[in-house]
Amino acid sequence: MGQRHILVADDDSSIRSLLKQLLADEGYAVAEAATGTEVVQRVVEAHPDLVIMDVRMPELDGIEALQKVKSSSPGTAVLIMTAFGSSNAAIKAMELGAIDYITKPFELDRISHTVKRAFEYQDLTQEVEVLRDEISTLVQTERIVGNSPPMQEVYKTVGKVAKSDATVLITGESGTGKELVAEALHFNSTRRGGPLVKVSCAALPETLLEAELFGHEKGSFTGAMAMRKGRFELADKGTIFLDEIGEMSLPTQTKLLRVLQERKIERVGSAIPIKVDIRVICATNKDLQKQVDQHKFRDDLFYRLNVINIHMPPLRERKDDVPPLVEHFLAKHRYSATAQPARISEEALKRLMEYEWPGNVRELENVVERAVVLSRGQIITSRELPFGDHDTEREEEGGEEVSAERSFFKKSVAQFEKDLIMKALRDANGNRSKAAEMLGIYRRLLYAKIKEYGLEGYPPKGR
Ligand SMILES: Nc1ncnc2c1ncn2[C@@H]1O[C@H](COP(=O)(O)OP(=O)(O)OP(=O)(O)O)[C@@H](O)[C@H]1O
Ligand SMILES: [Mg+2]
Known part of the structure; x- marks a missing residue:
């Protein structure tokens, strides 16, 4: 690897020279830009390896500049800085492909660490950023408020995983905003046009929960007067949010595991498999690992659900x-x-x-x-x-x-x-x-x- 080329962009010249000096001392080649337009120009000309830029800049703000940078030079990594980290800017920046997000005032140590990490990440992935044809705007659901460092970690993860179909397990104490995050994931995903179906696994006894999730054929049990579609079917092309997953009984867990493996369901009283195209998000305020250790939760299911874990920090x-x-x-x-x-x-x-x-x-x-x-x-x-x-x-x-x-x-x-x-x-x-x-x-x-x-x-x- 030759010398890395970094473009530092901020309308404040003192911040630019501070960063320039720091990064030049660490052996990088550093250029500067004072406006969003200038950033785009320089990126098109020189394709730097990394751009560090403020979200707030004259002419073209950082978010817009980020989009342009990403489309004209997909291989350039972007690190966003902001003076007032707002959750939406953080999610948005990560969603648009920023590699990381830092709030001002920052510590210089933190900058060099983050820059190093950004390059490590670039080397590691190698894969050129695939351009998304449709860069969608962030959907504003109920706003998630709070800019503390642990919440910023949450926004980063949400931004990174929202667009994927990965299963997400949201953990955290009661009242920490797990459901809010589930909504943010759905409404920032490509499935947002589809349904978000919520099921609380604690609200129903086992057999009713299964009928609710899988639906049932007419006459499959007493009281089943007509065929009913289950929640999995209703969530087709969308997201199913399984709340309080820690309360799910072992037999139902086994059935859920099959759904995750086969992406097919069978209604209660029927043997005909029905394909479902769903993204699964779960939440729990329990320690699932402990439940696994106590044999109350299937370990294979736990690993499948825990592909991505978002932990909501207590207030x-x-x-x-x-x-x-x-x-x-x-x-x-x-x-x-x-x-x-x-x-x-x-x-x-x-x-x-x-x-x-x-x-x-x-x-x-x-x-x-x-x-x-x-x-x-x-x-x-x-x-x-x-x-x-x-x-x-x-x-x-x-x-x-x-x-x-x-x-x-x-x-x-x-x-x-x-x-x-x-x-x-x-x-x-x-x-x-x-x-x-x-x-x-x-x-x-x-x-x-x-x-x-x-x-x-x-x-x-x-x-
Ligand atoms: N960061 C936040 N910003 C704004 N509102 C929030 C935030 N976190 C939680 N809330 C609000 O607090 C309430 C509880 O949040 P939520 O229902 O998402 O919690 P939960 O983690 O699912 O709790 P439980 O485990 O008890 O179901 C909701 O009214 C939600 O809008
Ligand atoms: Mg909840």
Whole structure:
């Protein structure tokens, strides 16, 4: 290998010269560019081995420049830098073929390490980047918020694997955003025009789950009045999301393994194989390796599912994400449709930063949502937070007050949940499927909640 040629692109000349010096010292040949247009020109002329560029540049921004670079010089690797790493820019850059993604301010060590790794990767793969005829734009689903280093790793992996058909296993504690990532994978894949079918493996007993997944022929069991297609069939040309896969029984696991191996299913009560073209994404909050060790989960299935693992870090390990998440949820949960987002006092935000978040992002969202209501959409102080002003002291006393506090929290959340369900039922004119859809929950869960809160006859007719 001769001397590697690197193009450094940034509109800030001090950053350019800093990088140039660093990389020249390491033995690379370095050229500079100050605008996106200049980047494209130089790439076309000189085909550098690597371009390091800012996503924000005058004339042509980095993402556009990246596309042009990739189409005019597929062999050139691109490393993206940004001052404010946003999840979408990260995913987008990786999706468009950037080799890695770094946020400013960066450490020089990190740069030389990343550059080295980029070249290693290039040598290793050898294969010239195949040009994608269709460079699709990133579909905005529910936004994934948070730019902490562990979340950036998540975005990188999502960007890399979304377009492939590889099976993905998403792991992580409850409420960390596993379902959100599953959606991001589907909607950024080539299958996005097809269905995304979600099945919770925990919601149903074994035989019902199998009928749900595989469908059944008429009369195949008591109650099977008509033929029904299963979820695998419904997911054809799309993605099936198997949530809480750790709850799947061993016999069903065996059947799933066959589907993965043969890409064919048989309806319950039928021996005719039906081809299915599906991409499988699974999620679990359990330690599947441990389940394997305890013989509760088939090891061969585990290896098949775990081709790509995306681990969602718990919120307590990325508290830097708390403030942007709070902002996001304040904007999402307005006091009324026309209200401005509520604001939060510094001390209340500090409490949120101190808390350990056992329920992760979902818990944070609930806490913010409730605080917006209690503060009437104005300014949230720690009085509106469920862990109160003196929580730490109380925790230390370990007395009854803590459990009183907890039960107050639970009751408030339950009340809040009930109100939301009632509102959805009203808005949907009592149509439960529609209400469940509006709430973004499984119909089955809505039925359970309706029962729990005694809302069977709600809303009363004739309103
Ligand atoms: N990074 C994030 N940015 C914005 N919203 C998030 C993020 N992570 C989670 N959420 C929100 O928190 C809630 C819980 O997320 P999700 O349902 O994806 O969690 P989960 O990991 O599937 O949890 P469980 O294991 O309990 O099913 C959702 O309302 C989701 O929109
Ligand atoms: Mg989930």
